[in-house]
Amino acid sequence: MKLVIIDYGAGNIKSIQFAFKRLGVDAVLSNNAEEIKAADKVIFPGVGEASSAMKMLKKSGLDTLIPTLKQPVLGICLGMQLMCLHSEEGDTDGLAIFQTKVKRFSNSVKVPQMGWNVIKDLKSDLFKGIKENEYMYLVHSFYAEHCNETIAATDYEINYASALQHENFYGVQFHPEKSGKEGEKILKNFLELNTNN
Amino acid sequence: MLTKRIVPCLDIKNGRTVKGVNFVDLRDAGDPVELAKQYAEVGADELVFLDIAATLENRGTTLDMVTRVAEQVNIPFTVGGGISSVEHVDALLKCGADKVSINSSAVKRPDLVNELANKFGSQCVVVAIDAKQVDGHWKVHLAGGTIPTEINLFEWAKEVEMRGAGEILFTSMDHDGTKAGFANEALAQLSATLNIPIIASGGAGNVQHFIDTFKEGKSDAALAASVFHFGEIPIPELKKELKKHNIEVRL
Numbered sequence A: 001m002k003l004v005i006i007d008y009g010a011g012n013i014k015s016i017q018f019a020f021k022r023l024g025v026d027a028v029l030s031n032n033a034e035e036i037k038a039a040d041k042v043i044f045p046g047v048g049e050a051s052s053a054m055k056m057l058k059k060s061g062l063d064t065l066i067p068t069l070k071q072p073v074l075g076i077c078l079g080m081q082l083m084c085l086h087s088e089e090g091d092t093d094g095l096a097i098f099q100t101k102v103k104r105f106s107n108s109v110k111v112p113q114m115g116w117n118v119i120k121d122l123k124s125d126l127f128k129g130i131k132e133n134e135y136m137y138l139v140h141s142f143y144a145e146h147c148n149e150t151i152a153a154t155d156y157e158i159n160y161a162s163a164l165q166h167e168n169f170y171g172v173q174f175h176p177e178k179s180g181k182e183g184e185k186i187l188k189n190f191l192e193l194n195t196n197n
Numbered sequence B: 001m002l003t004k005r006i007v008p009c010l011d012i013k014n015g016r017t018v019k020g021v022n023f024v025d026l027r028d029a030g031d032p033v034e035l036a037k038q039y040a041e042v043g044a045d046e047l048v049f050l051d052i053a054a055t056l057e058n059r060g061t062t063l064d065m066v067t068r069v070a071e072q073v074n075i076p077f078t079v080g081g082g083i084s085s086v087e088h089v090d091a092l093l094k095c096g097a098d099k100v101s102i103n104s105s106a107v108k109r110p111d112l113v114n115e116l117a118n119k120f121g122s123q124c125v126v127v128a129i130d131a132k133q134v135d136g137h138w139k140v141h142l143a144g145g146t147i148p149t150e151i152n153l154f155e156w157a158k159e160v161e162m163r164g165a166g167e168i169l170f171t172s173m174d175h176d177g178t179k180a181g182f183a184n185e186a187l188a189q190l191s192a193t194l195n196i197p198i199i200a201s202g203g204a205g206n207v208q209h210f211i212d213t214f215k216e217g218k219s220d221a222a223l224a225a226s227v228f229h230f231g232e233i234p235i236p237e238l239k240k241e242l243k244k245h246n247i248e249v250r251l
Helices: A014-022 A033-037 A050-059 A062-068 A078-082 A180-192 B032-042 B059-072 B086-095 B104-108 B111-120 B153-163 B184-193 B207-215 B235-244
Strands: A003-006 A028-030 A041-044 A073-076 A101-104 A113-119 A134-140 A142-144 A150-156 A158-166 A169-172 B005-013 B047-051 B077-080 B099-102 B125-134 B137-142 B147-152 B167-172 B198-201 B221-224
Touching: A003 A014, A003 A033, A014 A180, A014 B059, A014 B086, A028 A033, A033 A062, A041 A078, A050 A062, A050 A078, A073 A078, A078 A142, A078 A169, A113 A150, A134 A180, A142 A158, B005 B032, B005 B198, B005 B235, B032 B047, B032 B059, B032 B235, B047 B059, B059 B077, B059 B086, B077 B125, B086 B099, B086 B111, B099 B111, B104 B111, B104 B137, B104 B147, B111 B125, B111 B153, B125 B153, B137 B153, B147 B153, B153 B167, B153 B184, B167 B184, B184 B198, B184 B207, B207 B221, B207 B235
Parallel strands: A003 A028, A003 A041, A041 A073, A073 A169, B005 B047, B005 B221, B047 B077, B077 B099, B099 B125, B125 B167, B167 B198, B198 B221
Antiparallel strands: A101 A142, A113 A134, A150 A158, A158 A169, B125 B137, B137 B147
């Protein structure tokens, strides 16, 4: 199993690497196109601000590479948001893998949403063995609107897409690497997905 | 629904938890990693590590500890104590800390909050505020509460929110150590004034205090140390009680 975590200078990727290590997999951090293409599985992380993250992706040419990947790719948090069409954060165009837009929560709720909330209406092998209304850890100010690619939903101010899937591309708004044992199950499920590379 | 969070706080000195922990099942109660794992196991929602004797010299020891915690603990954690520069925060986050908490350094140089939020994102910037009432007014105190200032708690909290803080950790020095309950009136006022999450700290003594701080204090999270460390309030039971009182918690 060759697992690559895309390292484009965005956020804390150490926790993701450690989480996979707890599952017995040594993930490689890389921004090298050949290395990413050759991986069995790819993690697309992201913490921080959308427009500056997108700038960093463009700088390394990863914005054109990522949508062409054939193996399972998992976007986490901002990574998932950048895989959408557009984000209100910094008025940023995304990679357009998921046909939905990313909006900001209104100030009628505390922003960021920070803490544990449930995921429901689960619809993917990614959630094998995860029960409806399982708690996951989330930290975010922007959310993806529902679309045909929604595979999990969460309520905070409104009902939004907390996970998305399009073919081999998966995205989760929550942090499976910080969501206890249940989060680790999701990472394990991702590792067990068929690799079509 | 987003749940209320229960947050044990561990005091750290030279990479070890300071005495004041009495956990039955631990091989080494001084090992922050073992303690953290145990807390994650019993349902703590996140953890705070407070380096109470942070100096430039022992920074490396703390970074090692943060790495070991990040390697082995699968819930989020915050590191605080003696943090005053962007470089220090960068090092802590690279070791795997999820959030950092700054206190006196933010008062001394408020731009630090902006710099951290811009570079790392608001989600990892917790501003800790120690305050107590002086002649009926909540005044911010520095250096572990030893130095009084003329700064008003609510104005300061609002200012750091505007500067990009993602969360406020408010410790009432009037309540800390009393085990007589949290400063719910001030907490509720903070929640009404700000639009970011508030962590209540100082005063936890029994289960009712947690119920009160979530209901009356409108707190988003409650932090405590000794009641958890000495097993006076087991976290699973606390959460069951909160649930019974219609407070959303992760069970």
